[in-house]
Amino acid sequence: MDEEYDAIVLGTGLKECILSGMLSVSGKKVLHIDRNKYYGGESASITPLEELFTQFGLPAPDESYGRGREWNVDLIPKFLMANGQLVKLLIHTGVTRYLEFKSVEGSYVYKGGKISKVPVDEREALASDLMGMFEKRRFKNFLVYVQDFKEDDPKTWKDIDPQTTTMGQVYEKFGLDRNTQDFTGHALALYRDDDYLKHNALQTIRRIKLYSDSLARYGKSPYLYPMYGLGELPQGFARLSAIYGGTYMLDKPVDEIVMENGKVVGVRSGNETAKCKQVFCDPSYVPDRVKKTGQVIRCICLMDHPVPGTRDALSTQIIIPQKQVNRKSDIYVSLVSYTHQVSAKGWFIAMVSTTVETANPEAEIKPGIDLLGPIKQKFVRISEYMEPTDDGVESQIFISKSYDATTHFETTCLDVLDIFRRGTGEDFDFSKVKHDLGDEEQ
């Protein structure tokens, strides 16, 4: 370990592993350390099942749960948008070749105590039970407008300047009622709250396009999920980093980040010190350089049946828009199952999560829990949402944000790309990977 590196990365969560991969690919000499003896940190998939029970202080699971090794339980629920940033990163870096995915079967939205399929095209809009007949027509007109909208062609804007018009005004223009606005903003544009109504319409239109472009890829829903759980993603990017020369040390305590004149010069573990010019890490390695800005509650539920009302889907996402349950932020329900090799045959893993708003977070997720039917085992965890107070310009320590309550990886990728830009002074050059990885296809 007593060597000199361009960068030392601390923690093997997804963000750190993507960064490590990008830095190695860019020719940097990288040392990547985790204090745990497994990859993934917060974004690991816990295996075997006994380990999950132990982590939550519960006695070992009984034999009805099958073999513990068949389970890979995510601590943080997220799906990949099929046309989103993470899929682009996976493909451009070649990491996709280590992974296999399945499409998420259904995407649902909650209204008035029950769930309905999220309508995404004209046909589904007309068949949906979310809207009355006249509203369906108005929604259809809106969808057609968004589909035809091209950022570089003002003719398609139809007299709506997307930079100066707010999304609230656009809804008004199409005469969409509150309910339709609700599922459009939350289940299609995937906003967590209603602030977007006051912002320009362009962001929302882009998000709806991302949703429908993602959906167009594979049909059933815009979401993808990796076989064996989300924990495969950090492992894949770690392998990328290793292939480009990155050195990996798991189960290695980090005792000190060594500073000189306000700038990082190394990382000490026991009596070994590795020198470096930069450190990239998750908030847990630098408690004095981050602040808590919120909390996220996540409840893992093990079940032996799918979610009622989803046509027995083996994977689902359900969004409960905040207004439906008098909240400021949405509640998310995700479901994966044995078909993704994350549980024993016949088992399902649901996760209900939201941003904490009250002193009784467990009560906040009740509307989501109530949708699930009988639950065999619940694991509730409340995580602090940490953000860096140090932008790294002086210290050369670049810190990622905690994983937020969003259901997909778009904000994860934006954070990673931003950190990379701050750390290296340039955008990541994808061409550096593609060319080299052609090697194995000669």
Place this chain on the structure above:
Amino acid sequence: MDTRFHRMANRPGVQRPNGAAQGKICQFKLVLLGESAVGKSSLVLRFVKGQFHEYQESTIGAAFLTQTVCLDDTTVKFEIWDTAGQERYHSLAPMYYRGAQAAIVVYDITNQDTFGRAKTWVKELQRQASPSIVIALAGNKADLANKRVVEKEEAQTYAEDNGLLFMETSAKTAVNVNDIFLAIAKKLPKSEQATGGAGTSGQGRRLVESEGSAQKGPGSSCCK
């Protein structure tokens, strides 16, 4: 950029070492294990590209290499995963073992420690990998027989006791390199089910950039 599920990028036209054959194509994930500097990458490089470099860099910069072996009526395609140095501090990810149908555990016949470590890797495979995995033990650097410290008989006995294929190989002179892969290919089950996806379970799909319409990955389309 367009991204779709797509059949994994193949290496068309490479048919070594036994020439082309008609019949079914089966794809297997093969992982290499063994201490640093025993010649894991060199063995692959010799097998896949017919090359040998005296001072091989410790990593070869490829995600995995593919090579095809032809048996009588079957084309066996190996997807060969190198450790990429992650074995050095015992930091191999579970992903590495995931879905591996074959493994070559390599030691250096001139270094006793590497043989001891090879036994540990075999145990690790028996713990982490699929119970049906085909394991071969390779005593590499057979060209350095004058510096030998690991007796062939000792390794042979160990391999027999543990149900492993065994050969002494030399990436430098190419001795037994094709042979050990061929022996593995013969031992692998070529049933319809066994030929799923190289890499993982063979039940999901791979994502690849493509202009074409959505296609299923090898796992879903190959032999189902």
